[in-house]
Amino acid sequence: MQTVPCRQCGVPVNASDATCPQCGALQPGRAQIEAVGYVWESRLRWMGLPLVHIAFGHDDKGKARTACGMIAIGQRAVGGVAIGIVAGGFISLGVVSVGVFSLGVVSLGALVACGVNAIGALSIGVVAVGYKVGGVATFGWKVLFSVTK
Ligand SMILES: [Zn+2]
Structure with missing residues (x-):
């Protein structure tokens, strides 16, 4: 193995x-950071954003990429439909997910949240917090179904 400062x-x-x-x-x-990962965006754009944007890895400044598009897929994804480890969008799927309709391990949904830990108006999860809730441990105004009750 060659060692360098x-x-x-x-x-x-x-x-x-x-x-x-x-x-x-x-x-x-290395003398300079080399960009790592994968980036692709569709030529078709809508409201200034690519229809589909896929972004993983980091750029040549070492900054983690964020996918931003009507359909965004990446480690960090922001868009109409966002799919990522950290995802934020109208419809979002991710480990940490924030959206109007949200699905994730930690899921925050303005209307609907599904996940292990779900917080939303209608939330379904192992731990569900919201107005209408369903799951194992539920904390809500109206309980649709609950394992513990
Ligand atoms: Zn160092």
Whole structure:
């Protein structure tokens, strides 16, 4: 293994390391950060946004990409239909999901939320909080169904 000094802090690191163990810099063995991941957007646009935008990884400044489109797919996704680890949109699906209609592990929905932890007007989940709720542990005005009651 070839060791080189970290670009930011100077600590010896392997040339192929993804991050510096000392300072956390991305690609510390390189003189410049190289963009990593995948980006694609449709040519068709609507209201200034691409119809479909897919974005993963980070750009050449080390900044994590955010997918932003009418249909957005990525680690961070914002759009009409957002699918990602962190997703925000009218319809959103994600580990952490915020939207009008939301599905996720942690799900926040203005109207409907489904997920392990769901908070919304109508929420269905293992832990459900809202106006109308259904699930295992429910906290709501009207309980549609509940395992614990
Ligand atoms: Zn470093």
